Amino acid sequence: IFIQHIFYLVYMQMSTVKTFHLRMRKYINCSKRRSASTKQKEQNVMASFSNTATLSYSGGCVNSNTVFGTVKDELTAVKTAVNESYSVGDRMTYIISLVSAGGCGFKDISLTDDMGAFYSGSVRVTPLSYNEGTVKYYVNGTLMDPPAVLRGQNLMFTGISVPSMGNAIIIYEATVTQHALDSESGMITNTVMVCGDGISKRITASSTAEM
Numbered sequence: 001i002f003i004q005h006i007f008y009l010v011y012m013q014m015s016t017v018k019t020f021h022l023r024m025r026k027y028i029n030c031s032k033r034r035s036a037s038t039k040q041k042e043q044n045v046m047a048s049f050s051n052t053a054t055l056s057y058s059g060g061c062v063n064s065n066t067v068f069g070t071v072k073d074e075l076t077a078v079k080t081a082v083n084e085s086y087s088v089g090d091r092m093t094y095i096i097s098l099v100s101a102g103g104c105g106f107k108d109i110s111l112t113d114d115m116g117a118f119y120s121g122s123v124r125v126t127p128l129s130y131n132e133g134t135v136k137y138y139v140n141g142t143l144m145d146p147p148a149v150l151r152g153q154n155l156m157f158t159g160i161s162v163p164s165m166g167n168a169i170i171i172y173e174a175t176v177t178q179h180a181l182d183s184e185s186g187m188i189t190n191t192v193m194v195c196g197d198g199i200s201k202r203i204t205a206s207s208t209a210e211m
Contacts, residue, residue, distance in 0.1 A: 074104070075098065075100055075102070075106055075198075075199060075203060076098070076101070076203070077097065077099075077192065077194050077203050077205040078097045078099075079094065079095070079190065079191075079205035079206055080207055081093075081094055081188075081207040081209045082094070086188065087176065087211065088177070088180055088181060090175070090176045091131065091173050092128065092173065092174050092175070094113075094173075094174065095170070096111060096170040096171075097167065097168075097169050098160070098167060098169070098170075099162070099166075100162045100166055102165075103164055104198065105166070106161065106162045106196055108159060108160075108161070108196050108197055109159075109160035109162065109168075109195070109196035109199070110156055110158045110159075110194075110195050111156065111157040111158075111160060111170065111192050111194060112156050112195070113154060113155040113157075113191070113192045114126075114154050114190065114191050114192075114193075115127070115128040115130070115154065115155055115174065116180075116188040117153075118182075118183060124153075126179060127177055127179045127182075127183060127188050128174040128175070128180075128190065130149070130151060130173075131172070131173040131174060131175055135149060135157065135170065135171070136170070137160070137168070138170075138171075139163065140166045140167060140168075157170055157172075186210060187208050187211065188211075190208070190209075191204055191205070192204065192205050
């Protein structure tokens with residue numbers, strides 16, 4: 001099915017994030033003098049979100065599965081394959097959703113997509129090929145200028161920003177190549193890695209489609 005346009009995106013909506021401050025006080029001696037080692041701890045209540053996309057194509061439209069998740073860290077990533085199944089030559093649509101649940105935003109994020117790469121024998125093959133000019137980039141639901149796209153062994157999007165307590169969504173298309181037929185599992189599992197300033201640990205997100 002040839003997808004012509006993305007009409008609209010129901011982007012991630014986080015539920016209210018509540019922050020509680022717990023003060024711990026330690027008293028010593030009978031005078032109950034407060035210790036200088038008193039500490040303040042912050043606990044973030046986990047926020048939930050959902051993500052759905054609606055796309056139009058020749059003769060109709062289709063909704064993606066609605067993905068639900070829980071925000072546990074300051075920056076989280078979810079990847080969705082709008083197409084549940086595929087054949088060689090199909091155009092696949094992918095959605096990468098980034099949510100900042102903390103008080104600080106993130107700038108200059110890069111997304112590295114392995115395009116479903118796997119090994120066929122000793123040879124690394126990719127069952128997907130990025131379709132030039134298809135990337136869309138939204139920040140809090142507003143369409144932005146597209147990010148820079150670098151193509152090599154992997155696909156990379158650079159210059160992504162996620163505002164504090166906000167979200168960014170990247171949508172792009174890729175065509176299924178003949179290498180998809182070499183997959184012993186009959187599936188394409190596509191993984192993206194998120195890197196950038198202020199990101200202290202490895203963040204990845206994956207999606208899977210079946211033949």
